[in-house]
Amino acid sequence: MARIAIDAMGGDYAPRAIVEGSIWAAQEYGVGLELVGREDEIKAVLEKVRKRGFILSDCGTKGHKRKIKIDLDKIDYTITHASEVIGMGEAVGQSIRKKKDSSIVASVRAVAEGRCEAVVSAGSTGAAMAASLFGLGRIHGVTRPAIAVTIPTMKDPVVLIDGGANSDCTAEMLTQFAEMGVAYSKHIVGIENPKVGILSIGEEEGKGNALVKETYPLLKEMHEQGRITFVGNIEGKELFVNKCDVVVCDGFAGNVALKVTEGTASMLLKMISSEFKSDIVGCIIGLMAKPFLRRILKKINWEVFGGMLLLGVKGISVIAHGRSSTYAMKNAVRAAVRVLNKDINSKIAENINR
Amino acid sequence: MARIAIDAMGGDYAPRAIVEGSIWAAQEYGVGLELVGREDEIKAVLEKVRKRGFILSDCGTKGHKRKIKIDLDKIDYTITHASEVIGMGEAVGQSIRKKKDSSIVASVRAVAEGRCEAVVSAGSTGAAMAASLFGLGRIHGVTRPAIAVTIPTMKDPVVLIDGGANSDCTAEMLTQFAEMGVAYSKHIVGIENPKVGILSIGEEEGKGNALVKETYPLLKEMHEQGRITFVGNIEGKELFVNKCDVVVCDGFAGNVALKVTEGTASMLLKMISSEFKSDIVGCIIGLMAKPFLRRILKKINWEVFGGMLLLGVKGISVIAHGRSSTYAMKNAVRAAVRVLNKDINSKIAENINR
Numbered sequence: 001m002a003r004i005a006i007d008a009m010g011g012d013y014a015p016r017a018i019v020e021g022s023i024w025a026a027q028e029y030g031v032g033l034e035l036v037g038r039e040d041e042i043k044a045v046l047e048k049v050r051k052r053g054f055i056l057s058d059c060g061t062k063g064h065k066r067k068i069k070i071d072l073d074k075i076d077y078t079i080t081h082a083s084e085v086i087g088m089g090e091a092v093g094q095s096i097r098k099k100k101d102s103s104i105v106a107s108v109r110a111v112a113e114g115r116c117e118a119v120v121s122a123g124s125t126g127a128a129m130a131a132s133l134f135g136l137g138r139i140h141g142v143t144r145p146a147i148a149v150t151i152p153t154m155k156d157p158v159v160l161i162d163g164g165a166n167s168d169c170t171a172e173m174l175t176q177f178a179e180m181g182v183a184y185s186k187h188i189v190g191i192e193n194p195k196v197g198i199l200s201i202g203e204e205e206g207k208g209n210a211l212v213k214e215t216y217p218l219l220k221e222m223h224e225q226g227r228i229t230f231v232g233n234i235e236g237k238e239l240f241v242n243k244c245d246v247v248v249c250d251g252f253a254g255n256v257a258l259k260v261t262e263g264t265a266s267m268l269l270k271m272i273s274s275e276f277k278s279d280i281v282g283c284i285i286g287l288m289a290k291p292f293l294r295r296i297l298k299k300i301n302w303e304v305f306g307g308m309l310l311l312g313v314k315g316i317s318v319i320a321h322g323r324s325s326t327y328a329m330k331n332a333v334r335a336a337v338r339v340l341n342k343d344i345n346s347k348i349a350e351n352i353n354r
Numbered sequence: 355m356a357r358i359a360i361d362a363m364g365g366d367y368a369p370r371a372i373v374e375g376s377i378w379a380a381q382e383y384g385v386g387l388e389l390v391g392r393e394d395e396i397k398a399v400l401e402k403v404r405k406r407g408f409i410l411s412d413c414g415t416k417g418h419k420r421k422i423k424i425d426l427d428k429i430d431y432t433i434t435h436a437s438e439v440i441g442m443g444e445a446v447g448q449s450i451r452k453k454k455d456s457s458i459v460a461s462v463r464a465v466a467e468g469r470c471e472a473v474v475s476a477g478s479t480g481a482a483m484a485a486s487l488f489g490l491g492r493i494h495g496v497t498r499p500a501i502a503v504t505i506p507t508m509k510d511p512v513v514l515i516d517g518g519a520n521s522d523c524t525a526e527m528l529t530q531f532a533e534m535g536v537a538y539s540k541h542i543v544g545i546e547n548p549k550v551g552i553l554s555i556g557e558e559e560g561k562g563n564a565l566v567k568e569t570y571p572l573l574k575e576m577h578e579q580g581r582i583t584f585v586g587n588i589e590g591k592e593l594f595v596n597k598c599d600v601v602v603c604d605g606f607a608g609n610v611a612l613k614v615t616e617g618t619a620s621m622l623l624k625m626i627s628s629e630f631k632s633d634i635v636g637c638i639i640g641l642m643a644k645p646f647l648r649r650i651l652k653k654i655n656w657e658v659f660g661g662m663l664l665l666g667v668k669g670i671s672v673i674a675h676g677r678s679s680t681y682a683m684k685n686a687v688r689a690a691v692r693v694l695n696k697d698i699n700s701k702i703a704e705n706i707n708r
Binding site: 088089091153154164167168199201204206208209210212235236237238239240241250251252253255256257258259260261262263264265266267268269270271272274275276278282285286288289292293295296299300 | 442443445507508518521522553555558560562563564566589590591592593594595604605606607609610611612613614615616617618619620621622623624625626628629630632636639640642643646647649650653654
């Protein structure tokens with residue numbers, strides 16, 4: 001049975017949502033867990049679950065919560081005590097080196113030492129990244145690991161890379177993101193011949209910032225060599241129309257794009273709900289329309305995707321949203337489970353080093 | 355009567371939508387027009403309007419078109435012949451210098467020579483910018499002009515600057531964008547004491563790319579000197595929640611953010627419409643919900659905002675969307691009209707040079 005290391009102390013709702021979400025995932029996907037963090041706090045959450053026999057979750061609908069039965073005795077979990085926690089505001093490099101007994105460093109260690117196949121953390125993205133990088137090491141040939149994010153569209157999901165690991169990038173890094181993204185799209189998303197685009201402003205070659213202009217000819221060359229299928233510049237508004245399967249960008253632009261998507265969707269849904277409340281007829285129609293809107297919410301809710309994969313490290317590291325709920329954490333573990341046995345890292349190594 | 359110069363040949367639906375939209379605006383807002391472009395083509399559009407006595411527009415609803423009565427004899431317009439057109443793909447600097455008789459260069463000239471108070475173009479953004487910069491000159495002290503975009507939110511509109519004029523920026527440029535954005539927010543949007551934020555990834559100081567990290571302390575210093583009210587980093591998801599009134603960013607990140615907003619909204623509305631079509635009950639509820647959704651569409655539709663203002667040049671230059679419809683063009687002219695008599699440029703000069 002595969003085993004996943006969980007940073008039980010990372011995230012705004014840790015340890016409750018993290019522990020609950022992980023055991024829910026363990027039960028649902030048949031994996032074992034190594035829960036890493038303050039033993040007494042983890043045990044307290046588990047004790048409550050054992051007593052009640054269920055956990056509560058809205059399952060991503062933002063609506064009423066339902067009970068999910070949990071039989072703790074059937075779940076294969078261990079607890080590894082780690083006394084320290086790295087907070088959201090802490091300087092990353094320093095805290096990783098100093099806090100050797102922090103939950104994130106210790107849970108990465110569980111993978112490095114071979115006890116677990118993957119690690120999931122909803123703590124500080126920077127800390128999770130740095131801990132994974134130092135704890136697991138880079139895949140041979142990879143300059144910098146990057147975050148791959150799966151974006152929902154009307155058709156196949158699109159992979160955006162880098163979602164925020166590297167705020168400043170070189171053209172060479174972006175070409176590697178393309179190679180890693182293609183491996184991910186092919187072997188995890190299931191696209192046979194993924195098309196690669198570069199996030200830019202304006203469609204034509206020559207449009208964009210200095211980084212895009214420098215990267216474009218390199219990607220074009222890789223296309224001519226048959227290494228990737230490059231389709232050119234992708235504008236922000238084209239992210240969701242399946243013009244390509246992999247979008248490469250620096251982590252700053254990528255993270256801005258992801259967060260703007262989140263913000264726009266959230267504002268729009270709020271606007272719709274307030275528009276329906278404008279009069280009594282609207283209220284009635286709004287009530288009838290609710291189940292339809294809820295289904296949309298479920299389709300676009302980041303909680304359904306749960307986690308982003310850090311590509312380029314020797315191991316599987318899933319970075320979950322800092323605001324992860326029980327449901328989001330369950331899905332973050334699922335994101336890790338999906339990658340198990342897919343041997344994505346040797347595919348990345350092949351792509352990078354050929 | 356104020357007079358607006360119109361680049362009649364710029365935009366995907368030029369000259370028809372451009373000419374129709376401008377005369378509609380002239381009638382509605384009581385301004386005169388100088389229509390610049392190929393005389394025969396402009397006259398052909400005007401002749402059709404004169405014959406019919408109306409124009410057709412869906413008024414931003416994406417629904418059925420309605421007739422807008424136009425009395426051409428009551429509109430004060432002139433036509434200035436310009437034989438050349440600058441296409442979307444052309445190299446900007448070169449074409450501006452070579453095509454002195456292009457519609458965009460000639461319409462900027464109408465402002466430079468004092469015949470018009472403002473210029474509106476839906477042609478290539480780069481060409482419109484360059485023509486405005488070379489034709490009108492920079493406001494004393496301004497390093498680089500930038501595009502100010504008004505973003506709809508649940509409360510007051512937020513000004514994002516730069517929306518795409520400068521793909522690569524320095525920290526000094528961003529501090530000037532802040533000064534220009536504050537002048538715009540105060541004197542055009544009507545916010546008494548505008549709060550300034552910088553677009554970044556992560557909320558805490560120290561998060562972001564190299565440019566943000568370099569700009570942050572400069573904005574902080576301006577805050578301490580009482581020149582602006584700086585509230586720190588703004589994440590992409592916070593653009594619409596009125597955490598600040600002015601968001602500064604480089605033109606690459608800004609344009610990505612704007613286009614992603616457009617793409618997300620469009621995908622979401624498509625998803626909603628297809629979800630309602632999933633069964634017969636849905637179709638009926640969808641039909642009833644349609645007027646409500648249409649009102650939302652109108653609130654967030656870029657066509658309603660029409661144009662973005664190029665700040666930092668000595669004159670008023672409005673850059674309209676390349677896909678501008680008749681309705682969008684009418685509103686782009688309105689965007690210019692709103693700025694007339696507000697003396698925004700002397701306010702910018704004051705802010706920059708104090």
